[in-house]
Amino acid sequence: MLKNYFIIAWRSLLRNKIYTVINITGLAVGLCCCLLITLYIREELSYDQYHEHAPNIYRVLQSFRSPEKGARLQAPAPGEYQVWGCAPVGPALREYYPEVQHVTQFTSPNTMLLERGDRRFQENNITFADSATFDIFSWKLLEGNPALALKELNGIVLTKSLARKYFGEEAALGQMLRVDNNFQVIVTGVMEDIPANSHFSFDAFISMNTFRKFRPEIFGWWGYVDFYTYFRLPENARIKKMEARTSDFAARNVPDGENGWYAMTFEPLSDAYLYSKAGRQPGVTGSLSNVYIFASVAVFILLIACINFMNLSTARSMERAKEVGVRKTVGALRRSLVYQFLTESVILSFISAFVAVVLALIALPLVQELSAKTLGGPAAVKMVLPWVLFAASVIGLLAGSYPALVLSGFRPAAVLKGKFKASTSGVLLRKGLVVVQFSLSIALMAGTAVVLSQLDHMRSSDLGFEKDQMLVIDYGGDADVNKKIEAIKDALGRHPAVKAASASRAVPGTFFPNAHTEVENPSGEMQAGGPSLYEIDFDFVPTYGIEMAAGRAYSRNFQVDSTQTMLLNEAAAKLYGYANPADIIGRKFSQWGREGVVVGVVKDFHYQSLHRKVEPLALRLAPNESLNNITVKIEGGNYEKTIAELQAIWKTVAPQRPFLYTFLDQSFGQQYKADVQFTSIFGIFAGLTIFIACLGLFGLATYATEQRVKEIGIRKVLGASVAGIAGMLSSDFLKLVVVSMLIAIPASWWAMSRWLETFPYRVSLSWWMFALAAVLALIIALVTVSFKAIRAAMISPISSLRSE
Known part of the structure; x- marks a missing residue:
């Protein structure tokens, strides 16, 4: 059977x-x-799940706030924590919590020039890491001893890809590399490339002892932020009990920690990629x-x-x-x-x-x-x-x-x-199912329109600075370049296509630090804060076309500007209690050993993507050794010729450094890469949804037409037109699509309103987005059904009425 x-x-x-x-x-x-x-x-x-001890790995989230004098702050909200924190928390964590088995810390990525013989490349993703790294994370070492690889002074562990870049197929272990024309490191290990499904990724680790040798003082500063801290617990440890003791930890270990200016909590590794609300992520x-x-x-x-x-x-x-x-x-x-x-x-x-x-x-x-x-x-x-x-x-x-x-x-x-x-029930069931599928299709089409509008809004909004035709040269803070930075800017500026040039530590869309900054508030007291920091030169504000909200920009005409003045943005002025930016001009400040007065407030500009609100920002006139980039504003025209000529100039003024450049609009736009990917995939699947729905509608229209062949023949004999018959056959299905529209539009309006709430700067929902989806669905359905209906209406009555 x-x-x-x-x-x-x-x-x-x-x-x-x-x-x-x-x-x-x-x-x-x-x-x-x-x-x-x-x-x-x-x-x-699957992110980070490949680690053997993933369920027992956590990271420290830290919060740095500024309480009023004598006040005690409450626990921070989840969004007030950040992953980027201070160095002393690592050793203190190990000492205070006996259940902690291993602690490791990373610095934020560094840009370094690595050199071996004639192979010389600027690497942008090198970090310093503790020796316990391989006790926590399950990265396999292909060469070297994981217990010793990051203990050695000047030791470096390369990923397999980076090792091949410099050493080809020969063994890299024990080989030497020169860093920034300054010091040498020895390869103490080669590890497998960090898998793509990791919430952070580095190309090489240099031992933390090496970093400690250069800057020993920061390892005792609770206010200096440049480290990511991870730790591993035994399987039976209770993280909730540890979190309940974080206030006592701060009171015992952090200077003045009992008032709540410093707070910490713990986050499972499994939450790092999808669930974390903390700021300043490592990847x-x-x-x-x-x-x-x-x-x-x-x-x-x-x-x-x-x-x-x-x-x-x-x-x-x-x-x-x-x-x-x-x-x-x-x-x-x-x-x-x-x-x-x-x-x-x-x-x-x-x-x-x-x-x-x-x-x-x-x-x-x-x-x-x-x-x-x-x-x-x-x-x-x-x-x-x-x-x-x-x-x-x-x-x-x-x-x-x-x-x-x-x-x-x-x-x-x-x-x-x-x-x-x-049966009538069978017909009603089929009609109900058609309504359901077209309701879903229209909702997805409306969603696609909203997603595309939001992406276009983020990419086309006024950022508050000029980003077009801005060529950014990244030289990694090379000391020799910084020593003659003004001469190099002058050499580049003499090119006829160059309108302006400036140097800075960061440019919009790239990594930037925060700085503990005290400013005199309206009450006359020095109020602490931690705004973002841009270290810039005299030409940064005019080169980027950033407008002033109050006061003046830095000027070479004022000798005090080099050491005793500071600029803030409007958000920073509000942070310190000034709703009117003009009121903060002339107020005293203290930041990183520099004291003086605020001389200007720039209008808020989006130095990060529009996924985040404009945050408080201090713009500090930088000493030359803090600069990393030169921004060259060029005229439109023959870009290839201009770039080739600027490269030739660069080779004469900085032959030790490769000429690495990006266009600011392209590099800034990389922040929306994930949004573009999401929109593309969402649009494709929404289109396929319509295709499947229309395929089913076509099948049902074909079936319904076949069932009414004799009726069509009789109507044609009695004088019915092709258009009249096509309309008759199509009307039943189009009524179902109209019902679908009435269901889909309010439902999709509600769903997309909720989705847009996740963006601080969002497009307004407009009727046309939903009307467009409805009209498109109606047209697609009409074309689908009419195609079969018109063919049926054009059949000769003789063929349709002939008896079998």
């Missing part, structure tokens, strides 16, 4: 080729999309809301594909009523008929699953490129294959259950006498 079921099922599929293709295509595309989204979500949830972070959105899209797509599958299955089932009547007359049991229809449905579903896997393997490279993630490659597809087959089985059984149970229950006498007709 089983063989017979398969034979009959196969014949049925071949006999109805159009519906078979529609069913397989729709379900296969739906399963493929769901599979790819599953791989994406799986990748997002990329994911978006939990995006994960939820993609999961919803996957459910929507699969639901729409299943609806198509069930709709066509139930619609076509009525044609088999006579077959059921005959088979029941000759003795077929209801049970065997149920098995027959379920077998057909499951076979169709399994064929769709096979096609879906093939499509996923073909589409995987494109999705990986768009998402900038590996997604596990073909091996990951193979890993989730059992789930695909399970889903196909469930879909096949559910889709086949309705026709199997309904048809198997027909009375043979009624069917064979021609007294049987399709």
Whole structure:
């Protein structure tokens, strides 16, 4: 019997080729999309899980605040903590908490010039790290001893990629590299490349003892911020009990720590990528809301594909009523008929699953490129294959259950006498399913319009500074360049295409420090704060076209500007109690050993992406040794020629340093890379959702048209026009789409309003975004249905009325 079921099922599929293709295509595309989204979500949830001790690894979050005199601060909110903290917390943590097994600290990434023979490259992702690093994290050392690799003074551990860059295939262990033309390091280890699903990534570790040799004083400063602290606990440790003692820890270890200016808490490694709300992260972070959105899209797509599958299955089932009547007359049991229809449905579903896997393997490279993630490659597809087959089985059984149970229950006498007709409940079910799938499709189209508008808003908003035609030369703070920085700027500025040049430690969109800064508040008291810090030269403000809100910019005409003045932005003025920026001019300040008065307030400009509000910023006239970049403002025109000539000038003034440049608008735009990736993937899946919905609508329109062939012929004989008949056939489906619009628009408006709340600078929801989605859905549905309707209306009445 089983063989017979398969034979009959196969014949049925071949006999109805159009519906078979529609069913397989729709379900296969739906399963493929769901599979790819599953791989994406799986990748997002896998960050840092490869570490052997991942469940027992935590990191320290720290908060630095400024209480009023005599006041005691409450515990900070989650968003007030930051991952970037101070050095003394590491040793103090190990001493105060006996349950802590290992503690390690990293510095923020450094830019260094590494040199071996004729191989010389500027590396931007080198950090100093403690010797306990390999006791906590499961990075495999390919060369060297993990217990000793980061203990040695001037020792460096390279990733495999960086080792090959300098040493090729020869062993790197024990080899020497020169750093910044200043000192040498010895390779004490070569480790595997840090996996892509890590919340931070470095190309090399230099032993922390090396850093301690250069700057020993900062390892005792509780207010100096430049370290990330991680620790490992035994399996039975209770992190909640440790967190309950953090206030006592601060009171015992931090100077004046009992007033709450310093606070800390602990965050599991598993929360670092997707769940952390802390600021100043050491690397990329994911978006939990995006994960939820993609999961919803996957459910929507699969639901729409299943609806198509069930709709066509139930619609076509009525044609088999006579077959059921005959088979029941000759003795077929209801049970065997149920098995027959379920077998057909499951076979169709399994064929769709096979096609879906093939499509996923073909589409995987494109999705990986768009998402900038590996997604596990073909091996990951193979890993989730059992789930695909399970889903196909469930879909096949559910889709086949309705026709199997309904048809198997027909009375043979009624069917064979021609007294049987399709039930009203079946028609209502199909209409309801069409409404559901088009409601989801319209919601996704509206969501795509909102997402695109928000991305365009962030990328096109006025940032408060000039970013176009700004060439940024990164020389890594080279000491020789800094010694003659003004001469180099003059040499570059003499080029006819150069309008202006300035030097700074950071440029918008790049890494910057914070600085403990005291400013005289309106009450006349010195109020402490920790604004972001830009160290700049005299030409920075005019070169970047930053406008003044009050006071003046730095000027060479004022000798005191070099050591006794400071600029703030409007947000910083408000931080210190001045709603009117002009009121802070002339107020005293103290910052990093420098004292003087505030001489100007710049208008707030977006030195970070629009994902964050403009935060308080101090702009300090930098000593030359603190500078890292030269920004050259150039005229439009032949960029390649201008850059080549500037490179030639650079080789004459700084031959020891490679000419590394970026355009500011491009580098600043990299902050929106994840948004662009999200938008692209979301748009593609939304488009595929519409495709699947239209495929199902086309199938139902085809079926409905075939059922009314004789009616169409009679109407044409009586004088009906092609347009009139096409309108009649299309109207029923278009009414369903209109109902879908009424359901989808308010639901998507609410959902996208919630999504936009995560952005501090967001686009306003406009009616046209939802109207556009509704109109597009209506047009697509009209074209889909009308195509079949017009073809049916153009058939000669002779053909449609001929009796078989």
